[in-house]
Amino acid sequence: MSEPNLADLDALAARFAEAAIPATEWTHHAHLTVGCWHVARFGPAAALERLRAGIRRLNAAHGTIDSDTRGYHETITRAFVHLLDAFLRGRPEGEALAVSVAALLASPLAAREVMLRHYSKATLFSVAARRGWVEPDLEPLP
Numbered sequence: 145m146s147e148p149n150l151a152d153l154d155a156l157a158a159r160f161a162e163a164a165i166p167a168t169e170w171t172h173h174a175h176l177t178v179g180c181w182h183v184a185r186f187g188p189a190a191a192l193e194r195l196r197a198g199i200r201r202l203n204a205a206h207g208t209i210d211s212d213t214r215g216y217h218e219t220i221t222r223a224f225v226h227l228l229d230a231f232l233r234g235r236p237e238g239e240a241l242a243v244s245v246a247a248l249l250a251s252p253l254a255a256r257e258v259m260l261r262h263y264s265k266a267t268l269f270s271v272a273a274r275r276g277w278v279e280p281d282l283e284p285l286p
Contacts, residue, residue, distance in 0.1 A: 149242045157181045160198050163205040172256050173249055179228050180248055184241050188229040195221055212271045219273035227253055230286045
């Protein structure tokens with residue numbers, strides 16, 4: 145989704161809520177888009193709760209078992225909600241969500257390795273980080 149519009153965003157969010165996004169479409173950019181939509185609509189705390197449940201539901205629909213090495217990752221989800229909230233707060237007031245999402249997807253925040261600015265691989269990919277919240281060990285989140 146390179147140039148999303150509000151209808152595209154709403155449709156993706158609805159498919160996420162229904163666990164109806166095929167695994168082939170559940171890309172890093174789709175994760176970010178869904179996350180941004182949720183943070184914009186519900187605020188970070190409620191978005192985190194909805195995203196936790198939705199990702200787990202979608203994983204189950206894809207046959208992905210949440211384990212110590214695959215599936216839902218609490219630290220990544222929570223850190224991204226924090227980063228997305230900071231990103232959205234930095235956008236111009238009144239900016240259309242589709243414009244914000246397009247800017248997000250074109251920003252350094254969309255890099256797959258962005259978490260490695262904040263976390264060492266050993267910390268980020270630990271069982272503790274997957275199962276619960278772990279503070280960054282390299283650079284604090286903004």
